[in-house]
Amino acid sequence: MLDVAESPDSADSTASARLSGLRLPTRPTLIRSAVIVVLLVFVLLGLPQLLSLYYVDAMTQVTVYAMVALGLGVLVGRVGLMSLGQVAVLAVGAWSAARLLFGTGQPYPLVLLEAGLVTMILGTVLLLPALRLRGLYLALITLMLAGAVTVVLATLNFPNGGHGFTGYNGNQTHIPPIRRPSIATSDPAYFRYAVVVAVVMFALVAIHIRTRPGRAWAAIRQSEPAALTVGINTTLYKLWAVALASFVTGVAGGVYAGAVHYLYSIDFPAYTSITILAVVLMGGAYSLWGAVVAGLLMQLLPALLQNWGVSNDWLTILFGIGVVQVLTTAPRGLADQFPKDMAKLGKLLAGLVRRPVPAAVPETTGGETP
Amino acid sequence: MIEVSGLTVRFGGVTSLDNMSVTFEAGTCGLIGPNGAGKTTFFNVLSGFVRPASGSVRAFGDDLLSIVHFRRARWGVRRTFQTEQAIEELSVFDNVGLVHEHAGQPRASRRADVLDAISFVGLDVDPASPVGTLGVGQRRLLEVARAVVGHPRLVLLDEPAAGLPDAETEGLAEVIRQIPARTGALTILVDHDMSLVSGCCETTAVLDFGELIASGPTAQVLRDERVVRAYLGTAEVA
Numbered sequence: 001m002l003d004v005a006e007s008p009d010s011a012d013s014t015a016s017a018r019l020s021g022l023r024l025p026t027r028p029t030l031i032r033s034a035v036i037v038v039l040l041v042f043v044l045l046g047l048p049q050l051l052s053l054y055y056v057d058a059m060t061q062v063t064v065y066a067m068v069a070l071g072l073g074v075l076v077g078r079v080g081l082m083s084l085g086q087v088a089v090l091a092v093g094a095w096s097a098a099r100l101l102f103g104t105g106q107p108y109p110l111v112l113l114e115a116g117l118v119t120m121i122l123g124t125v126l127l128l129p130a131l132r133l134r135g136l137y138l139a140l141i142t143l144m145l146a147g148a149v150t151v152v153l154a155t156l157n158f159p160n161g162g163h164g165f166t167g168y169n170g171n172q173t174h175i176p177p178i179r180r181p182s183i184a185t186s187d188p189a190y191f192r193y194a195v196v197v198a199v200v201m202f203a204l205v206a207i208h209i210r211t212r213p214g215r216a217w218a219a220i221r222q223s224e225p226a227a228l229t230v231g232i233n234t235t236l237y238k239l240w241a242v243a244l245a246s247f248v249t250g251v252a253g254g255v256y257a258g259a260v261h262y263l264y265s266i267d268f269p270a271y272t273s274i275t276i277l278a279v280v281l282m283g284g285a286y287s288l289w290g291a292v293v294a295g296l297l298m299q300l301l302p303a304l305l306q307n308w309g310v311s312n313d314w315l316t317i318l319f320g321i322g323v324v325q326v327l328t329t330a331p332r333g334l335a336d337q338f339p340k341d342m343a344k345l346g347k348l349l350a351g352l353v354r355r356p357v358p359a360a361v362p363e364t365t366g367g368e369t370p
Numbered sequence: 371m372i373e374v375s376g377l378t379v380r381f382g383g384v385t386s387l388d389n390m391s392v393t394f395e396a397g398t399c400g401l402i403g404p405n406g407a408g409k410t411t412f413f414n415v416l417s418g419f420v421r422p423a424s425g426s427v428r429a430f431g432d433d434l435l436s437i438v439h440f441r442r443a444r445w446g447v448r449r450t451f452q453t454e455q456a457i458e459e460l461s462v463f464d465n466v467g468l469v470h471e472h473a474g475q476p477r478a479s480r481r482a483d484v485l486d487a488i489s490f491v492g493l494d495v496d497p498a499s500p501v502g503t504l505g506v507g508q509r510r511l512l513e514v515a516r517a518v519v520g521h522p523r524l525v526l527l528d529e530p531a532a533g534l535p536d537a538e539t540e541g542l543a544e545v546i547r548q549i550p551a552r553t554g555a556l557t558i559l560v561d562h563d564m565s566l567v568s569g570c571c572e573t574t575a576v577l578d579f580g581e582l583i584a585s586g587p588t589a590q591v592l593r594d595e596r597v598v599r600a601y602l603g604t605a606e607v608a
Contacts, residue, residue, distance in 0.1 A: 215468045218459040226455035229417050230516065231443025231472035 043195055048188035056187050058303035060259045063194040066295030067201050067252035069280045070288065071245035074205060076277070077285035078217040079241045082135060083127070084273045085142035088149035089246055091268040093119040093253020098178050098263055099159045099167045108181035112197065112254040119250025124243045131238055139277075146270040158263035177261035194255045201248045202288055209288075213240055278319045282326045284333020293334050297322075371395055372434075372524065372556060377425030379411055379580075386411040387422070388580040397550045398557040400571035400588060402564075404600060407577040409560045410452065413526050417449050418442055429524060444474040446523030446555070450513040450530055456501045462488065463497035466515050475520035487519035488512075490552065491545050507538040514545055522555040529561050539566055546570045568592060576600065 048056055068090055075081040097115035100106060106114075130141045161176045162169025184193035208214055216237040219227040227234050257263055279297040284290025297319075302312055330337035372394040379387040387408045401409050414420040416427065418439030427434040429445075437445055448469070456465050466484045475483065488497055491511040495504065504512065510530055517525050527546065531539040547570050549557045561567050567574060568588050575585035578600040584591045591597060 212471060215457075215460060215464055216472065218457050219468060222457050222459075223455055225417075225419060226451060228419075228440045229443060229447070229449045230469040231440055231474070232468075233440045 040195075040199065044192050048191055053187055054307070055303065056191050057259075058300055060187070060191045060194050060255075061299035061303075062295040063191070063198045064252050064256045064259065064295075065276070065279075065298040066291050067198050067255070068249050068276060069283060069294035069298070070198075070201060070205055070291040071248040071252070072276060072280045073285045073288070073291050073294075074208075074241050074245040074248070076280060077287075077290075078209070078214070078221060079238050080134070080221050081127075081131075081238065081242070082139045082277065083142045083245075084139045084277060085126075085146035085149070085270075086249060086276050087268050087270060087272040088146035089119060089123050089249040090253045090256065091149060091153055091265070092122050093250030094257045094263055094268075095153065095156075095158055095253070096250065097254030097257045101179050101257065102159050102161050102167050102176075108193075108258070112251050115254040116247040116251040119253065120243050120247040123246025123249070124239060127242045127246075128239070131235065131242070143270065143273065146273050150265060150268060150270050153265040153268065158265065160262075175262065178257050178263065180258045190259060194259065197251065197255055201251060202291075205244065205248065206288060208244060213237060213244075217241060275316075275319060278323045282319070282322045282334055284335035284337075286332050287335040290333045290335035371430060372558075373428045375426055375428075377412075377415065377427065378423045379408070379415060379420055380423050386580050387415070387577075390425070390577070390580070390582050392575050392582050392585050394556055394558060394575075395573065396556055397573070398546060398559060398571045400567040400574035401558055401560045401577065402562070402567055402574060403577035406579070408580040409577055410528060411580075412577070413449065413528055413558075413560065416442075416447060416524070416526060443469070443472060446473075446521065447526065448517040448519075448522040448524070448555075449526040450517050450528055452529045452532060454509045454513050456504070456509050456512050456516075458501055461498050461500055462493070462495060462504070462512060465501060465512060466519050469516045470520040473520045483520055487515040490518060490548075491515045492541065507534055507541075510534060510538075510542060511545070514542070514549075518549055518553050518555070522553055525549055525553070525555045525557040527557065527559045527561075530559070531561060531563055531566055539563065542566075543569050564592065 047059065051059065068086055071089070072083060072086050075083050093115050096118040097111055100111045100114055101108075104111075126145055127142070130138055130145075133141060156166050157168040157170075159167030160169060160172060161167065162172065180190050181193060184190045209217075216227070216232045219230065219232055220234050220237060224234050260267070275298065276294075279294040280290070282297060283292070283294030302315055305312060305315065326333060326337075374393070375391045377387050377390040378385065390408075390412070401412065403409055411420060415422055416434065418435075418437070422435070432445065434442070434445075434447075457468070460468065463484055466487055467480055470480050470483055471477075485497060491514045493508060493511045493515060495508060501509070501512070514527070514530060517527065530546070531542050534542065543566050546557065546559060546566075549555060559567060559570055571588050573586060574588040574591045576583050576591060576594070576597045578596075583596045583600060584594045
């Protein structure tokens with residue numbers, strides 16, 4: 001369910017299932033689904049029990065940033081759009097959700113959906129002129145846009161329960177926290193809630209990748225002229241990818257708002273977008289597992305370092321080296337490389353165990369010759 | 371029938387196609403010429419990547435140039451490129467199905483049409499296998515399958531046999547010969563391999579430095595003095 005269209009055997013199994021007209025899952029698909037189910041059950045039931053509140057909070061952030069990475073993965077990995085503005089998109093989602101949560105009594109899932117839709121529209125409109133650009137220029141434009149959004153948010157402020165469109169009241173002495181869903185007010189419960197939302201988002205993207213838009217994106221990434229000649233409206237499908245990525249990031253913003261209770265524009269510095277792109281490239285932009293790895297790198301690693309008393313500045317250096325390393329040796333990211341490395345290590349270890357047997361042969365022949 | 375009249379394409383100071391007027395009647399037509407003669411530019415005009423400075427292209431009565439590039443597949447234009455463009459990430463089936471899907475063909479007939487196209491070109495592989503496992507010749511066949519699926523009206527083949535050994539080229543020629551009869555599409559073949567062109571095409575047009583220098587029945591065109599001169603590079607006799 002997760003690494004769709006990445007491993008050849010998954011593409012193989014879906015195609016053969018379609019061809020035979022039956023949807024009988026093949027063995028690799030079954031194993032993969034089983035692994036995902038076991039992992040999810042552990043994450044939902046076991047993990048919050050095992051971890052201290054400090055790490056539960058960190059894991060909620062991991063979930064949020066896994067969704068952000070998922071959105072950026074759609075842009076980078078599917079249509080080749082390098083965006084350095086994702087933190088601004090996240091901020092727009094968080095702002096919209098916070099405003100709706102203060103202003104209305106709507107149920108949380110509805111607020112998340114609305115925040116996602118608002119972000120989808122804004123994100124798409126913002127990136128519309130940038131769609132004609134690629135590579136470095138697109139990255140620069142999106143970084144500038146992210147900077148602009150940060151400035152606007154610093155002036156506008158995040159809603160804190162005030163009135164009017166901005167929902168901000170600077171004179172307020174008691175600032176009410178952003179509410180959480182009634183079924184998930186405690187930190188562990190909210191973590192579970194965030195994971196469920198993330199699963200829905202991952203499923204949404206997985207469905208896209210497996211169906212018509214996913215095939216169109218694959219064609220666009222390979223060659224735009226070739227995609228045009230087979231009848232793909234490349235502008236429409238690129239916009240579709242931008243809209244989907246913005247929606248997912250907006251929902252992540254909504255989850256973030258509830259997780260932190262209080263929002264400040266200082267929490268969304270434009271340069272964080274660069275870190276997000278770095279972890280997405282390291283995790284692997286072409287696979288959905290890569291987004292999970294990216295979320296862990298982005299939020300769990302700093303939490304660990306802080307707990308161990310190591311300066312977070314080391315992370316910047318580590319990510320810098322990491323990106324260079326990944327781009328030179330494993331362009332498809334850790335999510336693709338790690339299983340391969342493990343398989344290699346397994347073979348190596350198996351080879352070490354077996355070695356004494358063939359090594360004995362030359363010794364005996366060597367002994368016979370003189 | 372494709373009627374091209376007065377087609378001129380300029381890139382800055384370079385005139386790639388100079389007042390080209392030619393009619394492609396039906397069946398498989400060859401388009402040959404030395405490197406840089408404007409063959410691919412002509413294809414790019416038909417696919418909508420290049421806007422001509424002047425001229426018109428009427429295809430089966432429609433003004434082809436007025437159709438937006440990505441809508442031309444829906445109209446019935448199919449094209450292969452000099453470098454094959456099979457999508458690595460997708461299976462053989464999805465590679466062909468993608469064309470069917472975006473060319474506005476009915477979903478109900480997709481499976482049958484795609485499998486039909488794959489078997490027509492003689493691609494003897496599991497349709498579910500990823501493109502990455504295919505050899506050069508198989509990828510070329512896959513390109514042709516992509517070009518014939520879902521009722522094409524105009525099939526443009528840009529050096530479909532580039533990089534193929536002779537034995538495989540012969541198999542490809544057999545497939546190309548059958549395209550018009552099977553799909554009803556007008557097929558235009560660009561290639562440097564004269565045996566492929568003369569083996570597949572009833573009529574042939576020759577371009578040289580953007581100018582149409584000959585067109586007509588293939589055998590006659592290939593004997594034409596100006597064509598021989600253009601290919602052998604003999605100096606113009608005044």
